[in-house]
Amino acid sequence: MLTVAAPGRRDAPGPKETEIAFLLAQLGAFAAGQFGERAAEVGFTPPEAGLLRLISRAPGQSQQQIAAQLGARPSRLVALVDGLEQRGLVERRRNTEDRRNYALHLTGAGRDAMAVLGQAAAAHEAAIAAPLSPAQRRQLSDLLAQLAAGHGLRPGIHPGYRHLPGPDGPGRD
Amino acid sequence: MLTVAAPGRRDAPGPKETEIAFLLAQLGAFAAGQFGERAAEVGFTPPEAGLLRLISRAPGQSQQQIAAQLGARPSRLVALVDGLEQRGLVERRRNTEDRRNYALHLTGAGRDAMAVLGQAAAAHEAAIAAPLSPAQRRQLSDLLAQLAAGHGLRPGIHPGYRHLPGPDGPGRD
DNA sequence: TATTGTTATACTCTATAACTATA
DNA sequence: TATAGTTATAGAGTATAACAATA
Numbered sequence: 075m076l077t078v079a080a081p082g083r084r085d086a087p088g089p090k091e092t093e094i095a096f097l098l099a100q101l102g103a104f105a106a107g108q109f110g111e112r113a114a115e116v117g118f119t120p121p122e123a124g125l126l127r128l129i130s131r132a133p134g135q136s137q138q139q140i141a142a143q144l145g146a147r148p149s150r151l152v153a154l155v156d157g158l159e160q161r162g163l164v165e166r167r168r169n170t171e172d173r174r175n176y177a178l179h180l181t182g183a184g185r186d187a188m189a190v191l192g193q194a195a196a197a198h199e200a201a202i203a204a205p206l207s208p209a210q211r212r213q214l215s216d217l218l219a220q221l222a223a224g225h226g227l228r229p230g231i232h233p234g235y236r237h238l239p240g241p242d243g244p245g246r247d
Numbered sequence: 248m249l250t251v252a253a254p255g256r257r258d259a260p261g262p263k264e265t266e267i268a269f270l271l272a273q274l275g276a277f278a279a280g281q282f283g284e285r286a287a288e289v290g291f292t293p294p295e296a297g298l299l300r301l302i303s304r305a306p307g308q309s310q311q312q313i314a315a316q317l318g319a320r321p322s323r324l325v326a327l328v329d330g331l332e333q334r335g336l337v338e339r340r341r342n343t344e345d346r347r348n349y350a351l352h353l354t355g356a357g358r359d360a361m362a363v364l365g366q367a368a369a370a371h372e373a374a375i376a377a378p379l380s381p382a383q384r385r386q387l388s389d390l391l392a393q394l395a396a397g398h399g400l401r402p403g404i405h406p407g408y409r410h411l412p413g414p415d416g417p418g419r420d
Numbered sequence: 421t422a423t424t425g426t427t428a429t430a431c432t433c434t435a436t437a438a439c440t441a442t443a
Numbered sequence: 444t445a446t447a448g449t450t451a452t453a454g455a456g457t458a459t460a461a462c463a464a465t466a
Contacts, residue, residue: 094384095278095368095375096403097391102275103406104398105268138424147458152426174424174465195268202268205397210390211267217379217387218270224378225277232273311447320435325449347442347447427462432455439450 105202112194116187123191124232125154129164129178130188131230136175144231163187278375279407285367289360296364297405298327302337302351303361304403309348317408336360 106120113123128140137155141148155178158164163184166176180188203211222229279293286296301313310328314321328351331337336357339349353361376384400406 093372093388094391095282095372096405097388097395098271098275098277098375099279099282100275100400100405101391101395101398102271102273102278104271104395104400105275106272107406109268109272136424148425149427149459150457172424172466176425199266199268202271202394202398205394206390210393213386214390214394215266215270217383217390218267218274220383221375221378221387222270222274222277225274225375227273227277230269232269232276309447321448322436322450323434342447345443345447349448421466423466424464425462426464427460429459429461431458433457435454436452437450438452440448441446442448443444443446 105198108202109195109198112198113191116190116194118187118191121154122158125151126158126163126180126184126188126191127230130180130185133179134167134177136169136177138175140178158184278371281375282368282371285371286364289363289367291360291364293407294327295331297408298324299331299336299353299357299361299364300403303353303358306352307350309342309350311348313351317404319408331357 110120113120118126124144125140128143129135135143137151138148141151155164155166159166161183162181165179165181165184167179169175169177203214206214283293286293291299297317298313301316302308308316310324311321314324328337328339332339334356335354338352338354338357340352342348342350376387379387395402
């Protein structure tokens with residue numbers, strides 16, 4: 075992905091026409107990139123980190139169910155689960171009632187990995203929010219939450235999984 | 248990119264540990280995706296929209312200069328400029344003093360395209376900010392600007408161009 | 421016949437490095 | 444020898460659809 079695009083701003087005192095959307099895209103890409111680096115430091119890709127978290131939140135789901143939740147194609151989960159299973163972090167348990175599917179669970183090592191990722195996420199949050207005062211952080215957090223809710227974004231699901239036609243770069247003005 | 252990764256949150260009343268970073272990534276990807284759709288409606292990819300804007304802001308620069316500004320590889324611009332040139336939107340003018348490079352300029356049609364993209368960007372901004380009141384928009388815009396400045400993000404350059412050591416791509420293990 | 425998980429194939433995007441033409 | 448731009452090749456990531464096992 076390439077994607078420059080900047081907001082349209084006037085040198086004059088004019089109102090900011092396209093500030094929020096662009097700043098969100100810019101900061102979002104920055105935050106995602108920074109998280110990717112932290113995840114890599116502890117041995118995971120962002121997709122792996124996301125999948126581990128989802129399994130830890132709701133153990134026992136089938137790959138199809140998880141794919142549906144993420145808006146991803148079922149085939150996309152195969153390689154991902156394969157890798158985590160080979161590393162001994164995730165377990166595929168045959169469903170005795172319907173042997174066509176598996177129930178995904180974390181192993182003990184998988185839970186340990188989640189703890190490590192949780193610390194990385196906390197450090198990441200602290201670093202991203204660093205430029206703001208505690209009061210400003212609360213303000214920003216509230217505004218972003220309201221915005222996310224207003225657009226129907228599900229709390230915890232990153233759009234990165236979406237397989238819709240839409241490109242994902244910015245661009246602008 | 249895949250990338251679920253969600254924040255660590257407690258069901259309990261506990262403090263939000265990883266709210267801002269995740270919300271930024273989530274909303275940023277959403278905003279970028281929405282812009283991509285709007286850009287596609289008027290015939291452009293986000294990278295093309297970004298490049299057009301950069302040329303309109305600072306005409307006459309060489310491909311190398313633009314690549315440097317974007318943090319992109321020079322070779323990455325070739326196909327992009329090719330496409331826009333074939334559509335009659337961008338012009339490569341030989342530099343008479345140093346004939347190794349070109350000076351990039353927009354044609355009249357290119358300026359028309361920028362006007363169309365500007366309207367798409369304005370509509371995009373309005374749609375993204377819709378859930379917030381005017382006062383909240385100002386608050387959010389200010390907070391995001393402060394955050395971007397605090398992290399050294401350049402005012403109109405989207406990180407999507409960066410080609411640095413893969414943040415969210417490579418695997419591990 | 422429908423569904424779960426899997427595999428095979430193709431396509432897109434981009435990085436890397438070789439190549440040309442100028443300097 | 445160094446630089447601007449180009450081209451060629453390869454690699455990662457992902458969508459698509461065909462497939463086997465089970466229902």
